[in-house]
Amino acid sequence: MPAYKRVLLKLSGEALMGDDAFGINRATIEGMVNDIAEIVKLGVQVAVVIGGGNIFRGVAGGAAGMDRATA
Incomplete structure (x- = not known):
């Protein structure tokens, strides 16, 4: 039996x-x-949240000439 019925998984x-x-x-x-x-499959309800800040900042910063690593 799983310890939790529902989990929220936040992925960067x-x-x-x-x-x-x-x-x-x-x-x-x-x-x-x-x-x-x-x-x-274990019966746990899983919600997934995907962070897009790095992706968004990388695209916006890259368009402005900023290096992706520092965006």
Whole structure:
């Protein structure tokens, strides 16, 4: 029996990059989805919140000539 019935999982935009320098890495996402699916199979309700601040700042900062790492 799981310790929790419901969990909220907050993922940072940076976590979605995997080993890539920027953007969203498909293999990383697939791994996360598989892990979450295993939790759901245990009967746990999972809500996922994805932070987009790093992605948004990287795009906006890059357009303004700012390095992505400091955006």
